[in-house]
Amino acid sequence: MSKEKKILDTALKLFVEFGFHGTPTSKIAKDAGVANGTLFHYFATKETLIKELYVAIKNELNQILASQTSPTDSIKEAFNKLYFSTINWALVNQDKFYYIQQVHFSPHLAQIPAEVLHEQSKMHISFIEKAKASGDIKIMPNDLLYTLINSQILGIYQYVLIQPIAQQQEIIGQGFEMIWDLICSQQSAFHESISI
Amino acid sequence: MSKEKKILDTALKLFVEFGFHGTPTSKIAKDAGVANGTLFHYFATKETLIKELYVAIKNELNQILASQTSPTDSIKEAFNKLYFSTINWALVNQDKFYYIQQVHFSPHLAQIPAEVLHEQSKMHISFIEKAKASGDIKIMPNDLLYTLINSQILGIYQYVLIQPIAQQQEIIGQGFEMIWDLICSQQSAFHESISI
């Protein structure tokens, strides 16, 4: 494994356990088995390291999600795959998923260019547009759909995390039915209320 | 305003803007208009300050929520009031609401005794139990209900935050219908699927 990758991996582990404040760059370098200066050879500042780690993790997740759906899937199938893949990825990569939230609720997020953030959510937004065009889901603003789905996924994930592994997949499946009921156009409380 | 309160207020503002790392105690003291030593007279360590600020904010929110519902309310009415009060409090106290999430996704949360955290969610849990007993909402684990409601509220809040003020209340109301559909026992995808 390259030293750059070792540094990223070690930084992830330490940031999640001790926070940004509680993790000196010297400890990252030491635990990663590289010299102090090597860390700054790859990442000009600690801030850069924090941001690049975030972008790398989100890219990894996006790449995995992009490989999950096929063009022949129905909207519900595709959404189901994205939903399951996300939660299962989060369960396998708990540190990485936690780190995404950690950055999300920190001043570091504001340091990441809007352009980069937009690039990260592009895939989800275009999927949402396709889903809406198909008529399978309620008419509501893209942002709202995106936000609701994300928070539902986060909620289910947090719950599943503390359940026995044997039951996890079933619970995730039930969570999917819930969120699908919420957004599909069959019974449409939201739609009715805004189309008055 | 007491110096202790001034310190807490200033710490909130600075932590939210610059993060825990980016906020030296010296700056908190200076901005609060007190001496360096005074800060440590009230809060033994910076960590203590971070934790006590969190507990104080959650207590404030809980106290407000507790004063909103009356015993004669129906389950749906009571839930509606709690939902609206929470989101509207969050809109008025954006820093405080943000700080709660900030702590939630930081290692500081682990430093707060489980007993204290449990005390904070007691009211919500007991309301959930009452609601379930009434038969108005689906049968599902308390934790799951609690988590789902919380994430739905967070999702709606985050969306409403970037909408024009004139439309906020209507959107919040639509969000309520959604979450109520999700948890009420009328159409019960979750219930059916687990009662097989």
Add this chain to the structure above:
DNA sequence: AAATAGATTGACTAATCAGTCGATATTTAA
């Protein structure tokens, strides 16, 4: 009024930390 206790101060320190730098090693290109 005297005494006690708590509040407030701000200069001070010991420790820590982000980032530098010149030297050395390793890889790549010519």
Add this chain to the structure above:
DNA sequence: TTAAATATCGACTGATTAGTCAATCTATTT
């Protein structure tokens, strides 16, 4: 093979920071 470029090292530093402390002030009690 030589030269240039890049990677790696780790000791070092200037700046910062959490927390201390002895002195002073203020309020309460006796």
